[in-house]
Amino acid sequence: MTYNKISADVLSQINAIVGAENVLSIPAAMEIYSHDETEDLVYYPEVVVKPKYTEEVAALMALCHEHLIPVTPRGAGTGLAGGALAVNGGLMISMERFNQILEIDEQNLQATVEPGVITETFIEAVAEKGLLYPVDPASKGSCFIGGNVANCSGGPRVVKYGTIREYVLNMEVVLPTGEVIWTGANTLKYASGYNLTQLLIGSEGTLGIVTKIVTKLIPKPTFDALMLASFTSNEDACAAVSAIFRAGVVPSALEFMERRGMEWVIKYDGINFELKDGIEAFLLIEADGSNQDVVFADCEKINEVLEQYNCQDVLFADSSAQKEELWRIRRTMAVSVKSNSVYKEEDTVVPRAALPKLINGIKEIGSKYGFESVCYGHAGDGNLHVNIIKAGMSDNDWNNNLTNGITEIFELTVSLGGTLSGEHGIGLVQKGYMPLKYTPVHFAIWKGIKAVFDPNGILNPGKIF
């Protein structure tokens, strides 16, 4: 695809659409838009624009469609796969001014929200009404709900409450041609033609720009309990995960963390936690519900299972403050690992009983290639984030040989029935690995779908495939 640069004429039209005060074109002003949370990648757009209304987004898209200017939609820039990087320059449309919760409909347990609302802001707003929106990625304090939709983001509570797919009912979307549609209806069930809502979720901003989101809400559980269990081996901890479900309990979170992740959290985040010798892995387990006795009974059942898997200690959080402290360990782990070393983060997902094989295999691959790894993630979903640490690898090996090691990790993931990404998306940095799982037939279908929505290929080009 050959794209055009943004000419002075086009820039003046952009200014006319949104007002010059919402247009940035000097590199210094665009620095924060030149990267996301993916390693050290930097790509500057030519122009950043901050529309406020759907009609403005539509006018911008129509203009870029006409002039063959690449467009990169942008949420909060917290992505981990480079999906919001302007790899072809062009226009970046930042959705940060789409920051309104338009309605919380307590009659229908639905909300209508703009994509630039911070996820945690939305969660707190509905919680005030006694309602739960359970999609809470680790970055919930800074990520946008629109970015969550684009990446099919998860978080710890997916294991009980389901992914964002189960909460987004309908969306207003600006298509790459500038046309505006609602993808579906504000209903809990839908069997009326190909489901465009579901197709757009996880499409990483390549098929349209979401401008309104209608979500389902559910009654908020009134009790929860949180426990941290420690193990002398990763394998025991991972094996306990599927046993908990087989015992008939569905926890509201079931997170795995390796010892080294915990060490780095203690070192970089100032958490006060005594790490005992011999402990190699942790499970952070939450149960919730509307009845305290039942929540405690669930915890007891979980505890019985943990004992069968050589669990060493179980720490029950006995206050809100302690719960928050334990959650902070899990949430800051990515940042702590990042502080410590040159690293690359890969997002693997397998059927949950395959976790022990996956984690053992990752360590073996690390030995072969000379890298270390810190693994943690949403073990209840079989979703393991693999942080590859440069450690003793030479720069040459890191730069030239590591992709072979990552390839082996993904080959293992696929052989276990899994796939490349459970919740981070493919974006820019994972697309080279896609042929490990998908055939030319898949690529042909994906590209065909892309061309239906975006005949000129201007929207977020170079992502996914």
Added chain:
Amino acid sequence: MTYNKISADVLSQINAIVGAENVLSIPAAMEIYSHDETEDLVYYPEVVVKPKYTEEVAALMALCHEHLIPVTPRGAGTGLAGGALAVNGGLMISMERFNQILEIDEQNLQATVEPGVITETFIEAVAEKGLLYPVDPASKGSCFIGGNVANCSGGPRVVKYGTIREYVLNMEVVLPTGEVIWTGANTLKYASGYNLTQLLIGSEGTLGIVTKIVTKLIPKPTFDALMLASFTSNEDACAAVSAIFRAGVVPSALEFMERRGMEWVIKYDGINFELKDGIEAFLLIEADGSNQDVVFADCEKINEVLEQYNCQDVLFADSSAQKEELWRIRRTMAVSVKSNSVYKEEDTVVPRAALPKLINGIKEIGSKYGFESVCYGHAGDGNLHVNIIKAGMSDNDWNNNLTNGITEIFELTVSLGGTLSGEHGIGLVQKGYMPLKYTPVHFAIWKGIKAVFDPNGILNPGKIF
């Protein structure tokens, strides 16, 4: 699209692929394949074929793709929108011999099942392992799980456990060109390119023929309670529905039934039930969980809500036999209504708090056009099945004027934030109403997607749009 007839040469190739004993071409033998459960529509295919293996389906599709022969995939023929009718003749591929449960994986709480397995057979097989597959349409005793996938079928338990979208993880699919793909991975989370699993669900057999389905399973709740509440007005019953959720309870079923539906069940199904004067509507409400006290506490909360909405009586089922009897009332209602009168069934879905407006509006439209109606359905999801009864309408009005009345019902549904179908699909009989909700942009996208999968337009043509 111009299609070819099945020539003697093509027929001999079909015979060679599946064996002559699995090919029907005499009309008398094809009678049951000429209709589904949609009113009185009859379309004969030229040939019915019953493959057993994916490779056979692939070879049949490749043959028909090459020779431009229309193909209609066929489940159990229980559809209510004409989606499995061979409206262009051609080849019907019946999936009835794909009837194996291939694996119930208790480690991962997943199963792999062929599309021709009867839904109830599958539900019972996993229940024996203490597991729940909660997608149970009223026709569960005869419908196929493959048909459920094609139509995004629901049933009473969607309200708590989610639709079939939340249980299908991955599918093996034969594409219209004869190529075979797995749509995704056997994982609970998935963020690896456009989600073809979700796109195929609800596509009514127009994008591919499903040959294997990997489903999620969950621990089976160990207790449930069922109650039947009676009201003197439809409006009170419908208004109670959203109030139950606002009280913080998510029932595992919340079904609405009009008095007349109950009368006809009593008349045609021999149910022993005393229908009191003045009662106009019923809610059938189930609560379930892993703790009896909590289930009873939920029932008490529900009961308190019901009292606020002028509920007259609440009958608690006190035995399994009584629960089954109450469920039988709901499940046989469609058949009973059908036994009584010439009718048309429409499937409407709205945000649940809009149910009172919907049902009142339907009655007003009925008065205007001269038809009567019996409404029932999954009120907890806002999903109302509207059975339009010919009653005093003249044949001329029924044949020529009724579509205007149905149009008004769907216009009302759409104006309330809803859509045409919640779980029956669009198929043949609803497609004329699609422009009431969807724009030419939607149709262009849908047709574009169809062409990506099926460039020759041979798979289930004439359906949805």
